[in-house]
Amino acid sequence: REAFQEMLKNHMEQALNADKEGAISLGARLKGFYQPIVYEKSAMVLHMLRQVCGDEQFFTIVKRFYHDAYNRAVGTDDFRKVVEEVTQENMAWFFDQWIYDVGYPKYRLSYSSMKKPDGRFLVQGTLTQIQDGRIFSMPVPIRLELNNGEQIDKVIWNDSRTRTFEVIVTDDVRSIETAPDYAVYCETES
Known part of the structure; x- marks a missing residue:
């Protein structure tokens, strides 16, 4: 648990420092900020999604997305569709503010x-x-x-x-x- 908390702390610090450089959805176009945005911020966003959905739904999402994505090219919209299928909710509010935009509260x-x-x-x-x-x-x-x-x-x-x-x-x-x-x-x- 302590090691996991330390890892989250490091992800948070690195992502917050680079946040204004671009949204996660920009991917490889982020150039020098790819690591802190695509890896660090994405890890934090997945952690938040787990908090929003709960463990059971979150792990169902992960398993279903892995199964659906196996051996094919997928994107953020594919992931969002799986999230919405599992949760039976419109998750635009979540993806719009955390994946497609910059900033944080x-x-x-x-x-x-x-x-x-x-x-x-x-x-x-x-x-x-x-x-x-x-x-x-x-x-x-x-x-x-x-x-x-x-x-x-x-x-x-x-x-x-x-x-x-x-x-x-x-x-x-x-x-x-x-x-x-x-x-x-x-x-x-x-």
Whole structure:
């Protein structure tokens, strides 16, 4: 697990540094940025697709695409068709922002915590996209660490500049991490 997290961290850093040079869909036309975009960013995009679809659907997608692509030339649209067949969803929103375009979200998370009469805590938070330009749509995981050591993972669907959320927890919050385990190709700010 630690080695996998380190690998994701390295992919993320290299891809973010080269992101503005071109979209994954440009492939070999990226010249000197082929490695960080086509390999590093693509790895992050596949990791995000796994988060969006879940393990069962993701591995079905991989197996079906391998089977369909065996011994023939395929492209991104072929992969997208398999993703949409397996998920039974229109995934244009995902491919358009992560494969066919450049950029990434920069998230800022703020929160407050208030003890309720029953002893539990109400956590109210705001997840804001602070990057210039367009807004990215993505389910964004957050990890709450409580003072008692408990960790709680939640997912916030974020498709606007600002998204608010509420969570009731058993103890006060020590910290909240945005996109833990490199679940989203992004930058974060506390």
